[in-house]
Amino acid sequence: MKMINISISALSVFLALTSTAAFSQSTAPNDAQIAGIVVAANMVDIDAGKMATGRAQGKDVKQFAQQMVTDHTGVNKQASALVQKLKLTPQESATSKNLKDAGKANEDRLKSLKGKDFDKAYVDNEVTYHQAVIDALDKTLIPSANNAELKDLLVKVRPAFVAHLEHAKQIQLSLQ
Template identity: 45%
Template sequence: MNKSVIALVLTLGLGSLASVHAQQAPAAAPAINDAQIAHIAYTAGAIDVTAAKQALSKSHNKAVRQFAEEMARDHAAVNDQALALAKKLGVTPADNGTSQSLAKGAAAEQTKLAALSGAAYDKAYAENEVAFHKAVLAALDGTLIPSTQNAELKSLLETGSKLFHEHEMHAEHLAASLK
């Protein structure tokens, strides 16, 4: 249910990019450029920081709050680094269809979560975090990292992939503990 929204948006958004990429000759330029990739990665991080802030304003569960604090802290750190790198490289992150789909899907999810409270909210937040991190991880490893040209951006995204993997495991433990 809720998890399918963001997962679907990501799959569709990046799936269409992947298919564009697949239609091109192997030597051709990637379907997405580094400025767009940086924007997508930044948007994904910002979405999770916003979700974490909502969790911190709504949840009274200690484990949920600790998880949310970790999400806010880690994703803010990656995004600060991404902005600093973009500035250093003279790249302006470029808005694109995938970023817009991500933002739209996340806004809808946040509205849904806002209507919940107590244990129902905690459970829905944790389950959505599992789905969100899984979907972004698939996009990072399957499309974004292989398409990235700049070595420093690629390295940052690879660190981001490890981070998303850790967060996904943490979210799964959290979701399991709330059942």
């Protein structure tokens, strides 16, 4: 039963992020929507990381969670500074709302888990989440960004998401 919940959570996050692909089939997200998606995606990972720093059992999982809080807070600070500079207000979209909803559902599931079950569920979700973020960056967000500085920020932070994915995969293997 727990495995099904974990899979549903990971699937929800993946679908929320990959729903940005739907924009490209109708209307590409504008820069304000992209900013809203970036902020929402980072907040989801910050919130999950904060929970994991307090609930995770494994030292490596706790350290990873703290790194997610630190790194994603940094990305949001960079994004906030840029949107202020550009006089751009992050705009809610179906994607940013779905991200928030999926993040809340994931947190609710994680709250019911303890110990190694929590660690595994958190890390499994982080693997799926970061892969979905990278896919959304590559397929929709970077290509759709009209402002050069916004596009540059997305390109600049992409390697951190790749590093997070690889780190999460390493931890995931150790939890098998």
